Amino acid sequence: MSSERRADIVIPDARLLVISGASGSGKSTVVKQVAADARVSPFVSISATTRAARTGESHGREYLFLARDEFENLIRQGDLLEWAEVHGNLYGTPARPVLDEIGRGRLAILEIDVQGARQVKEKVPNALFAFIHAPSMEVLESRLRGRGTDDEAVVRKRLANAVEEIAQANWYDLQIINDQLDRTVDELVALWSDRISRGA
Numbered sequence: 001m002s003s004e005r006r007a008d009i010v011i012p013d014a015r016l017l018v019i020s021g022a023s024g025s026g027k028s029t030v031v032k033q034v035a036a037d038a039r040v041s042p043f044v045s046i047s048a049t050t051r052a053a054r055t056g057e058s059h060g061r062e063y064l065f066l067a068r069d070e071f072e073n074l075i076r077q078g079d080l081l082e083w084a085e086v087h088g089n090l091y092g093t094p095a096r097p098v099l100d101e102i103g104r105g106r107l108a109i110l111e112i113d114v115q116g117a118r119q120v121k122e123k124v125p126n127a128l129f130a131f132i133h134a135p136s137m138e139v140l141e142s143r144l145r146g147r148g149t150d151d152e153a154v155v156r157k158r159l160a161n162a163v164e165e166i167a168q169a170n171w172y173d174l175q176i177i178n179d180q181l182d183r184t185v186d187e188l189v190a191l192w193s194d195r196i197s198r199g200a
């Protein structure tokens with residue numbers, strides 16, 4: 001598959017917040033809370049993925065669940081702001097909704113892995129990049145097991161991936177240890193609002 005990417009995507013300011021973190025870091029909860037915060041009220045991007053839906057997930061809410069050929073079409077057409085293979089599945093951010101919302105003056109938030117975040121950094125250097133850490137590896141592992149949605153092999157793969165992701169987190173603008181959710185969210189929103197008001 002070609003890894004050629006659309007070069008003409010330009011988002012000129014800090015209205016984009018990119019959040020990464022290992023599975024089990026609590027980043028999805030952080031994203032939900034930031035999304036509900038009236039100081040920013042961002043659009044939350046819905047990613048496309050080739051992963052199968054888990055129980056309770058539905059198409060168009062958690063993800064756009066696509067067949068591999070459908071996903072590859074999006075890549076070919078240049079419709080993705082970024083994409084990456086994570087845990088053996090493809091994940092990507094449809095560009096259009098993000099560009100439209102930002103064009104209307106709204107803020108936008110992406111929850112994506114480190115590989116995808118690097119691609120966004122190239123296209124949108126002034127976006128705010130935040131990496132969420134679990135309070136400890138023990139907490140991260142017990143959260144992964146506690147989900148009960150993945151079998152042992154998947155848990156192991158996610159743990160190995162977590163170690164790798166954490167090792168690549170040094171270039172993010174902000175690294176937050178998520179030991180107190182309210183504080184994590186407050187810190188993030190305050191920093192984001194500040195950057196936007198300074199016209200970063």
Ligand code: 5GP
Binds near residue numbers: 083
């Ligand atoms: P999960 O399958 O547990 O929902 O997500 C697995 C990983 O894929 C997470 O690290 C998540 O941040 C990442 N991910 C979700 N959506 C995207 C996306 O659009 N692009 C990229 N690069 N990673 C994504």
